[in-house]
Amino acid sequence: MEHYDLIVIGSGPAGRRAAIQAAKFGRSVLVVERGRRVGGVSVHTGTIPSKTLRETVLNLTGWRERGFYGRSYRVKQDISADDLMARLHKTLDHEVEVLEHQFARNKVDTIRGEARFVDTHVIEVLGEAGDVQAFKAARYVITVGTRPFRPDYVPFDGEFVVDSDEILELKELPRSIAVVGAGVIGVEYASIFSALDVHVTLVEPRNSMLDFLDKELVADFTHQLRDRGIALRFGAKVEKIEKHGPADCEITLEGGRCVRSNVILFAAGRMGATPSLNLDACGLEVDHRGRLRVDPVxxxxxxxxxxxxxxxxxFPSLASTSMEQGRIAACQALGEKAYDPPEYFPYGIYAVPEISTVGMTEEEIKERGIPYECGVARFRETSRGHIMGLETGMLKMIFSLKTRRLLGCHIVGEGATELVHIGQAVLNLRGTLEYFVENTFNYPTLAEAYKIAALDAWNRMPPMET
Known part of the structure; x- marks a missing residue:
């Protein structure tokens, strides 16, 4: 039986960072991956594929240029599923090659197969051919990720009724699609298909979506979705999902209302991919969603x-935060110096348009009783926004009236996930309103919106005490 200092189960963002960090400490590391290639859900069915699909759609449809050339503008008139997949496969191959090279360069061993615990220190790995190998380790990091939640009442067929993994395997683009679940995944795919001019209905049993975001941001985003013709069905539970025939699906909502579409994407949550790990053998328990409880630090x-x-x-189930969690977990497991997870990290939603946020929402600040003021900038107020043909998009910052420190930064619009890092740096460095007012930003850029929003807040704030 081979013995390792650390065994990492899963090779997604958290797993790869944990393994490479441990290897850089000079420890022996094994990564177990049950998929066909390393990378995990993030590379093969989640983060990279959905973001690649989004970028492909925006490029081929000419979405970013329609502000100038009209809604009928197209880069390619007849876009097929094959057009979307070509770029996807090229991107995924590159990601896997980079990861395999990183493992090889850092002398991280990898094995393909399904891991299960035999006892607290030993696992068995079941290979594709049915062979079983046993391994022992002093420490473990479990980074198996999640899989789509697939309730029994949904007639999944992998073609017309699909989950968020199967949506990437569509053989042709539908004329209409109904998305069940207005979480991050559902909202991303709903907006991406809308950009392809597919008729989209978004179904959510709650009366709102993305409740962890600032409400003003969600209101702006919701308006943009409705303005594009996406039908929002909020506050109605799904009672039944039926497939009447090829490209003929129906959702019956509470109250009797029906939604018909060619394809149904069921994206109402994900489950921890833990059932096959035999966690009872090592004394671990999971919650109702198959997730593990850990110390947050x-x-x-x-x-x-x-x-x-x-x-x-x-939560937060982001590739970016997972990477840092994996590194910290490896450091802690091996008794090496580790930093605490940052209090504030950016949250990125790759919908059309993008949403990104860092720090406290206006609702959280009110709950804490902190006196505050907001500053808002519209992208159309910037010269760069005019050059790009942007008609929508906004940046909102919230400042403390007492200390003038930045408390939260919230962006919806083109480039939001890139722009947010300016706000993130100022927030974590405890910067104030004066940073944005007194510093120079490149012109013309969308980042100029920071200065506009800061001046908007400054105009309504009392002078700083000297």
Whole structure:
């Protein structure tokens, strides 16, 4: 039986960072991946594929140029599923090659197969051919990620009724699609298909969506979706989903209302990919969604030498945060110096348009009783916005009246996930309104919106005490 200092189960963002960090400490590391290639859900069915699909759609449809040339403008008139997949496969191959090279360069061993615990220190790996190998490790990091939630009442067929993994395998573009679930994944795919001029209906049992975001931001985003013709069906539970025939699906909502479409995407949550791990053998338990509980600072589970990171531990379930969680977990597991996770990190939603946020929302600031003022800038107020033909998009900043520090930064619009890092830096460095007012921003840029929003807030704030 081979013995390792650390075994990492799963090779997604958290797993790869944990493994490489441990290897840089000179420890022996094994990564177990049950997929056909390394990379996990992030590379093969989640983060990279959906973002590549989004970029392909925006390029081929000419979406970014329609502000100038009209809604009928197209770069390619007849876009097929094959057009979308060509760029996707090229991107995924590159991602896998980079990851394989990183593992090889850092002398990280990898094995393909399904891992299951035999006891607290030993796992068995079941290979594709049915062969079984046993491995022992002093420490473990579990980074198995998640899989789509697939309730029994949904007649999944992989073609017309699909989950968020199967949506990438559509053989042709539908004329209409109904998306069940207005979480991050559902909203991203709904807006991407809308950009392809597919008729979209978004179904959500709650009365709102993306509740963790600033409400003003969500209101602006919701207006943009409705303005593009996306039908929003909020506050109605799904009672039944039926497939009457090829490209003929129906959703029956509470109250009797029906939604018909060619394809149904069911994106109402994900489950921790933990059932096959045989966690009972190592003394771990999961919640109702198959997720592991960990210490929020060290990522240690209830079993001292087993750590977990990434989507399998729940919110925020971002590739970016998962990477940092994996690194910290490896450091903690091996007794090396580790930094605490940052209090504020950017949250990116790659819808059309993008949404990104960092810090506190206006609602959270009100709950804490902090006196504040907001500053808002519209992208159309910037010269760069005019050059790009932007008609929508906004940046909102919230400042403390007492300290003038930045408390939150919220952006919806083109380039939001890139722009947010300016706000992130100022927020984590405890910067104030004066940074934005007194510093020079490149002109013309969308980043100039920071100065416009800061001046908007400054105009309504009392002078700084000297």
């Amino acid at each position: 060290t990522f240690q589970t209830s079993v001292p030498h087993i750590y977990a990171a990434g989507d399998v531990i729940g």
